[in-house]
Amino acid sequence: MNRHSVSTLAVPLLALLLGYSWAQKPQVSGQEDRAKLDIALVDMVKLFNADKDYTAQREELQKEVAEAQKTLQEKQQALLQLQEEGRKAKPNSEEQKRIGEELRQKARDAESFRQNHVNKVLETEKSLNIKTWRTINERIQRYADDRGIRLIIRYTSQPVDDSKTPQExxxxxxxxxxxxxxxxxxxxxLQTLN
Known part of the structure; x- marks a missing residue:
């Protein structure tokens, strides 16, 4: 083979190899790839559920709700018993009037207890959510600033499947x-939390 025929074969081969290598996406890890982006996504539900303080306080709040429900059921049971006593009392008697007044007072007390507890739970839940959101948001901001990410969008990583409710x-x-x-x-x- 002469020298001219080798270079004739080498030029198309070299062009083919260069074209192929330029067409290939550079292989970088997910973190390196994300570091080059201006936009990222975050699953806030997953972050909230992974926060140990948040989950511990939610569990404590659920215990308080269960105790309040038990107390309210006891109050309702007492109301039913009092109502039954009122039925057994002689119509228009002093006893029936007394029981009726006691029944109204206990019903007001039970409703007041329920409303106060609902308000307390809602306020506690609001405070907990705000506190946790601020903590997580600070971590997200720090993460974004460290990596030059200018926009992080909230989304959910949960798949759509048949086990979910229609609202979900x-x-x-x-x-x-x-x-x-x-x-x-x-x-x-998540690695920066807790």
């Missing part, structure tokens, strides 16, 4: 993010 399915269908590939930074942020 509708919420998943209506979320802003329909598809993502490698933009989820939830696991990275």
């Amino acid at each position: 399915i509708l919420a998943l269908i209506n979320q802003d993010v329909v598809y993502q590939n490698g933009l989820d930074v939830t696991e990275d942020i």
Whole structure:
């Protein structure tokens, strides 16, 4: 073979190899790939549920709710017993009037107890959610600033499946993010919590 024929074969081969290598996406890890992005996604529900303080306080709140429900059921049972006594009392008697007044007072007390407890639970839950959101949001901001990410969008990583309620399915269908590939930074942020 002469020298000219070798170079004739080498040029197309070299062009083919260069074209192939330029067409290939560079292989980088997910974290390196995300570091080059301006946008990322985060699953806030997952972050809230992974926060130990949040879950511990939610469990404590659920215990308080269960205790209040038990107390309210006891009050309702006492009302039913008093109501039965009122039926057994002689019509229009002083005893029936006394029982009727006592029944009204206990019903007001039970309703007041219920309303006060509902308000307390709602206020506690609001405070807990705000406190946890602020903590998580600070971590997200720090993470984004450290990596040059300018926008982090909330989404849910839960799949749409038949085990969900119709409301849950509708919420998943209506979320802003329909598809993502490698933009989820939830696991990275989870490592900074607790």
